[in-house]
């Protein structure tokens with residue numbers, strides 16, 4: 001166990017030894033009402049890299065100078081723009097380039113993938129997901145079930161925390177998969193739970209799903225760019241993620257999707273198609289008869305929104321330079337430090353206001369996020385820290401979600417966050 005201590009000096013010392021410390025300068029840290037914020041919501045919207053503007057400007061310039069000819073004449077021809085992102089995105093999720101494409105938005109991609117991988121047949125029609133999944137995922141699953149003519153209540157099986165607990169026990173997920181058995185068509189779970197920050201063992205969930213003959217997919221909105229992913233090795237069937245949370249690629253930014261190589265070339269898989277998923281050689285012949293491109297690219301519908309893709313590329317270049325291993329090493333220590341500080345404050349303030357971190361204590365079972373139950377104080381505490389320059393996330397009735405992001409958050413941010421919390425309590 002590393003010895004931490006609760007002093008500004010210690011935090012500054014940690015920062016000075018941080019091999020990634022220079023990356024903070026590559027991001028715009030919001031200054032609100034003259035205060036440089038302590039930005040702990042990179043799990044909701046990542047900060048803007050200082051390089052993003054030049055990536056977007058380059059495409060605006062190409063559009064200005066070339067008009068439609070930019071599809072072929074731009075430095076990064078728009079015709080193939082998504083291809084500039086594939087390899088870098090694939091590295092982040094532990095996939096082969098053939099298995100990944102950056103396209104559309106997250107919920108759109110989940111639907112497109114479920115068209116291919118939720119194929120109820122006979123009694124095999126059930127879906128396992130986590131209880132209180134992110135609302136968009138719930139709506140997607142519910143309407144996928146209806147699309148196939150089912151009442152969602154009959155086919156969706158939710159696994160939640162046990163009575164009095166906050167986290168979902170992995171053993172309960174695995175037991176439910178085994179129990180539903182040959183009625184299970186698909187497992188679709190958030191790899192990192194958006195509310196609790198719990199990281200699931202995606203490999204064992206995938207194996208358990210496959211053991212009963214089901215397909216297994218993950219929503220990686222809170223996992224991509226945050227935790228180690230090995231989608232290819234784990235044998236995951238499909239996955240999708242957004243680029244605007246840990247991946248810092250602009251509000252509502254483009255999404256990535258993954259289709260395992262064992263499916264990626266299967267042209268017989270049902271899918272909803274568009275021209276951009278059609279064989280590149282014959283796409284512009286505009287002839288009837290859809291012939292998908294081999295690989296994940298075959299799930300694309302439309303030509304790429306180049307400005308959004310440029311913002312994503314700016315960020316992917318940073319991830320490529322740093323690498324997930326270095327990021328995860330800092331993330332683990334930074335999150336542990338913040339956890340230590342919150343617990344220390346809670347111990348000292350016990351009677352007035354105590355904090356219970358519901359996120360798993362084991363660093364191998366979480367990413368950057370800590371979800372804190374504030375006992376004894378509610379929204380007023382949150383409003384007070386907001387006034388002190390903290391940008392965090394509040395969930396009714398009393399949960400504060402914070403995420404120290406290794407690319408741009410510092411140990412001093414963690415210290416100052418707890419200092420603000422203490423001031424607010426006092």
Ligand SMILES: *Cc1c(COP(=O)(O)O)cnc(C)c1O
Nearest residue numbers: 105106107134136194219221242
């Ligand atoms: C952020 C998030 C979404 C958002 O979906 P969009 O289609 O990008 O709006 C969906 N699901 C989960 C689990 C998320 O965390």
